Amino acid sequence: MSKIKVAELFYSIQGEGRYMGVPSVFLRTFGCNFRCAGFGMPRGELSTEAEDVSEVVHLYNKYEELPLVSTGCDSYASWHPSFKELSPMLTSDAIADRISEIIPFGDWKDEHLVITGGEPLLGWQRAYPDLLDHPKMQNLKEITFETNGTQQLTQDFKNYLTEWARWKNREITFSVSAKLPASGEAWEEAIKPEIVCDYEQVGTAYLKLVVATEEDVKDAERAVEQYRAAGFKGHIYLMPVGGVESVYNLNAKSVALAAMKRGWRYSDRLQVPLFKNEWGT
């Protein structure tokens, strides 16, 4: 039986992108190929908040006790090696059992599954079929992979997902948060149009670009040009930076206006005003 290293597994409202407002189960896998320490920082500077917490990791016994951060990756505990002991390896049985405990009727109704991270397509593609084929997962109809868009789908996983979607007209979505320079990651490592075009072979893909400044919006335009040139057909969303309300409030309106001006969509972060972006939301 396959196992997945699970940072978080919880039931909430999807706060971002196409399924904003939909009741959703979030499976947050452990591990990421990026660090994104540039978010919320002046250009060229990197946040040290995750590193600072890692130095006092002995103070925390549970994932949900860790402090929230206002700069860098707001999911830092889902990839930083210092926190890996807080993310257990769970069998597909254990994950499916837990899901049936946390959804309202013990079985899938209108809820959708969000497989997020970390980077969920990094190491676990071989493990998902076991989970999705589990008897307790048979009534699930919609999945979103929240990915940074740098990980190629394996041919086996593509074949599996194609079959999964075909049966009962199920829907697969790739919410691709491609990392612009504001994240602190290098363009060549982060912007991979061919990989994202490949996601469109098996489901619906859209770009969800996180921006704060005019310079970020210019980077978004440049990235969109490259994705379109490669044949990408999906929608474009702009989303304000900010895992905490004080930062998010600073730029939400200007990001909405920037999206409107370009005929792009705006994505909120409903989990910030609703739940203060606490763990498990």
Ligand code: SF4
């Ligand atoms: S890609 Fe996502 S999970 Fe990974 S470091 Fe960046 S923001 Fe965090």
